[in-house]
Amino acid sequence: MSLLAPLRRLSDGINQVAIVLSVACILAMLGISFTGFLYKLMTGSALSWTYSLARIFLPWIGFLSMTISLRYGEHVAMTLLVRSLPKALIKVAAAVCLAVIALFAIMLVWYGWGYFLNATQLYMISDNIQLSNRFTAIVVPVSGVIILFHLAHGFALLEHFVDEDEFIDEMIETTDMEEERS
Template sequence: MHLLQPLRRLSDAVNQAAIVTCVACVLIMLGISFTAFLYKLATGSTLSWTYSLARLFLPWIGFLSMTISLRYGEHVAMTLLVRSLPRVLLTAAAGICLAVIALFALMLVWYGWGYFQGATQVYMVSDQIQIPSKFTAIVIPLSGVIILLHLVQGFDLLEHFIDDETQLDELIKANEGEKRS
């Protein structure tokens, strides 16, 4: 049990790093697109490499966003169905859900690592800009490792155990506190 607390803090830190990385990727993509727009306005011609370079960040955004949404319990879940189950079956369903998530993460790591190792192509963005395909391939096993790390959060990843009435009471109290201020 003493090992879980540092791992949970590590999971939170990795999640924050994933958020920062996703934001940076979006900003880089916007910067590239804005550069292309300004160049088109100034010269009337287009830069051929901007679209190709900008789209290399999409896998990073997609896969890291998946890990972020898992950490906040925003993944696909059949909450209404699961919440109607008795507590024992609810716990069993949540355990099965976590096991399926772990299996998916292990498959991402296993097959993603093989894909990464076999990625030998080079993206020819332009004559001068050549990016190895390993740049985009590494995000697949990396996201699997992050998902496995997030599993130390246990049932907190699942919204099945969130008590709606308690959550509503907390929101009402917070809203009342803001009105008094």
């Protein structure tokens, strides 16, 4: 168990980096789109490269946000079905769920790495702006590696084991402590 604590801290650190990168991608996408909008508003003609360049960030936003949502237990889960199972089967179902997530992550890394290596074409944003397809392809295996790190959290990734009453009590205690400090 001593190995899990550093892995969980590393997973949390990687998750914070993923959050920052996702926000940066969203801001870059919005900035590029807004630049195109302002240019069109001021000159009456459109910049041909703004839409294509802004679209480059979509795979990064999608894949990184997938890893972030997994870390916070916000992924697709069949909680109602799982909670209706007997206690012994809940752990079996959770273990199967984690195994499927691990398999998915391994496939992202395995096939994503091949996808990355074979992404040799250039993405034409404009005549002067060209970007390697590897820029978007690398996010596939990277997200798989992040998911594998998140698996160090084990059953905590699954909301099957979240007790709502306990969670609400924790939130109330946290709010009360913050009010006492103020």
